[in-house]
Amino acid sequence: xxxxxxxxxxxxxxxxxxxxxxxxxxxxxxxxxxxxxxxxxxxxxxxxxxxxxxxxxxxxxxxxxxxxxxxxxxxxxxxxxxxxxxxxxxxxxxxxxxxxxxxxxxxxxxxxxxxxxxxxxxxxxxxxxxxxxxxxxxxxxxxxxxxxxxxxxxxxxxxxxxxxxxxxxxxxxxxxxxxxxxxxxxxxxxxxxxxxxxxxxxxxxxxxxxxxxxxxxxxxxxxxxxxxxxxxxxxxxxxxxxxxxxxxxxxxxxxxxxxxxxxxxxxxxxxxxxxxxxxxxxxxxxxxxxxxxxxxxxxxxxxxxxxxxxxxx
Amino acid sequence: xxxxxxxxxxxxxxxxxxxxxxxxxxxxxxxxxxxxxxxxxxxxxxxxxxxxxxxxxxxxxxxxxxxxxxxxxxxxxxxxxxxxxxxxxxxxxxxxxxxxxxxxxxxxxxxxxxxxxxxxxxxxxxxxxxxxxxxxxxxxxxxxxxxxxxxxxxxxxxxxxxxxxxxxxxxxxxxxxxxxxxxxxxxxxxxxxxxxxxxxxxxxxxxxxxxxxxxxxxxxxxxxxxxxxxxxxxxxxxxxxxxxxxxxxxxxx
Ligand SMILES: Nc1ncnc2c1ncn2[C@@H]1O[C@H](COP(=O)(O)OP(=O)(O)O)[C@@H](O)[C@H]1O
Ligand SMILES: [Mg+2]
Numbered sequence: 262x263x264x265x266x267x268x269x270x271x272x273x274x275x276x277x278x279x280x281x282x283x284x285x286x287x288x289x290x291x292x293x294x295x296x297x298x299x300x301x302x303x304x305x306x307x308x309x310x311x312x313x314x315x316x317x318x319x320x321x322x323x324x325x326x327x328x329x330x331x332x333x334x335x336x337x338x339x340x341x342x343x344x345x346x347x348x349x350x351x352x353x354x355x356x357x358x359x360x361x362x363x364x365x366x367x368x369x370x371x372x373x374x375x376x377x378x379x380x381x382x383x384x385x386x387x388x389x390x391x392x393x394x395x396x397x398x399x400x401x402x403x404x405x406x407x408x409x410x411x412x413x414x415x416x417x418x419x420x421x422x423x424x425x426x427x428x429x430x431x432x433x434x435x436x437x438x439x440x441x442x443x444x445x446x447x448x449x450x451x452x453x454x455x456x457x458x459x460x461x462x463x464x465x466x467x468x469x470x471x472x473x474x475x476x477x478x479x480x481x482x483x484x485x486x487x488x489x490x491x492x493x494x495x496x497x498x499x500x501x502x503x504x505x506x507x508x509x510x511x512x513x514x515x516x517x518x519x520x521x522x523x524x525x526x527x528x529x530x531x532x533x534x535x536x537x538x539x540x541x542x543x544x545x546x547x548x549x550x551x552x553x554x555x556x557x558x559x560x561x562x563x564x565x566x567x568x569x570x571x572x573x574x
Numbered sequence: 575x576x577x578x579x580x581x582x583x584x585x586x587x588x589x590x591x592x593x594x595x596x597x598x599x600x601x602x603x604x605x606x607x608x609x610x611x612x613x614x615x616x617x618x619x620x621x622x623x624x625x626x627x628x629x630x631x632x633x634x635x636x637x638x639x640x641x642x643x644x645x646x647x648x649x650x651x652x653x654x655x656x657x658x659x660x661x662x663x664x665x666x667x668x669x670x671x672x673x674x675x676x677x678x679x680x681x682x683x684x685x686x687x688x689x690x691x692x693x694x695x696x697x698x699x700x701x702x703x704x705x706x707x708x709x710x711x712x713x714x715x716x717x718x719x720x721x722x723x724x725x726x727x728x729x730x731x732x733x734x735x736x737x738x739x740x741x742x743x744x745x746x747x748x749x750x751x752x753x754x755x756x757x758x759x760x761x762x763x764x765x766x767x768x769x770x771x772x773x774x775x776x777x778x779x780x781x782x783x784x785x786x787x788x789x790x791x792x793x794x795x796x797x798x799x800x801x802x803x804x805x806x807x808x809x810x811x812x813x814x815x816x817x818x819x820x821x822x823x824x825x826x827x
């Protein structure tokens with residue numbers, strides 16, 4: 262089946278802004294987003310996620326490369342391309358003096374859709390904004406403003422929804438509501454592209470994940486495959502007494518003794534049902550090894566990038 | 575053509591204006607009234623008639639032009655600068671609207687506002703001095719053409735400005751002086767010959783002259799020249815806007 266978004270050789274170099282020189286934010290990106298999936302673009306701050314999304318949506322001009330949205334070139338056939346897209350940008354940009362109802366209805370009109378109060382009502386109710394529909398936006402909290410931005414993006418019934426860092430600075434309740442909404446939208450056939458710098462978020466939501474770092478896509482993979490690669494955790498046991506080597510009784514476990522002989526490190530996969538921690542601790546106890554402290558640590562995104570990049574080269 | 579989008583922008587802009595409509599109308603009406611009190615009554619009584627028209631009546635078209643120019647520039651520049659300033663421009667840039675449609679929506683709304691103000695000032699003037707309109711069709715024509723042209727200029731300024739100071743600067747440093755020197759309160763024929771030549775460089779002179787002709791049938795310059803210059807200025811503004819959108823100047827990175 263044809264990809265709903267097909268990006269080929271997309272590059273962006275931002276013009277110099279003295280005192281800063283020109284900046285290459287994207288280096289020849291190739292990416293296909295499948296129809297109806299939830300795609301997560303995972304990468305640290307400054308990786309180029311927003312730049313990529315903004316080029317697809319028409320806010321930033323690409324230096325080179327092409328973007329096809331449902332088969333339509335996003336520059337030459339911008340009307341066809343953009344009419345399919347709804348965007349919730351990273352920053353909160355709202356019309357402070359307008360009411361919720363007016364600003365959301367305006368978005369629908371801007372996309373050339375005839376007014377449909379019943380549909381707007383449904384969106385506002387879905388986003389728990391109905392009671393606030395006649396309030397001016399400046400009177401709303403940050404979380405409510407973000408809901409308004411989502412409502413604006415959905416007002417014209419897009420086939421593709423871009424969510425740029427949707428959970429940055431968002432409270433638990435909105436996060437939960439938002440994920441529920443995203444799943445409902447996906448079930449109704451909407452393709453969703455979201456960006457995040459949290460691995461857990463990509464893991465929780467996405468069908469597929471693209472990892473982007475320093476303007477380059479490092480991997481694009483099914484979430485489960487990728488999480489198997491990424492989702493590693495380490496358990497460190499700080500021992501009561503120094504040991505020379507790992508006792509034979511613990512030979513069945515993937516253990517590593519840190520130099521100094523006082524820290525035993527166990528690396529395990531967070532994605533399996535059985536991490537092996539219980540069995541390990543039991544065996545450690547049976548071997549008569551006592552420990553004074555224990556800690557677990559997840560590999561950081563940076564560590565993962567480093568390992569992915571080194572694996573690739 | 576995304577007509578629904580043009581209408582949406584237009585209605586959105588107009589409703590923004592209507593929210594503060596009293597302020598928007600009050601200040602031009604008050605300043606016009608002051609002009610009539612000062613120029614028309616206090617000073618004007620010492621002036622002789624200009625071309626057979628009482629001085630108070632003579633300045634009406636110029637005053638309307640003054641308001642039309644300043645209000646068109648102010649409304650249109652603010653209209654596009656504000657979304658740039660708040661960041662809501664992202665939506666306009668990502669919407670399936672062409673540049674022409676954006677301009678029609680914003681400039682159309684700005685021009686409508688200043689035309690409404692122009693007509694209100696005309697009505698206010700009628701309370702103080704006798705006003706008659708010889709060529710109503712041409713009067714409306716010049717009104718609309720001028721409002722559109724200077725709203726386009728305002729749009730350009732709103733795209734160019736990168737701060738509120740710059741937004742105020744152009745109207746203050748360029749539009750107001752040009753209007754005052756453009757024969758608003760006098761006929762250029764009253765100027766010394768050398769200055770008459772200098773005045774001809776001023777585009778506002780042509781607007782005021784043509785507009786005044788539509789009222790009283792008297793003009794400093796031929797109507798055809800006035801119309802031609804106005805259209806030429808309109809074309810220049812359109813060309814600049816086409817360039818802005820082609821290059822994404824100050825709108826896209
Ligand atoms: N308008 C701009 N001009 C110059 N550099 C920019 C501009 N916008 C973003 N950048 C730079 O491009 C890089 C990528 O930015 P961005 O796409 O926002 O990353 P992300 O969304 O992944 O955090 C960053 O280093 C940022 O500083
Ligand atoms: Mg970003």
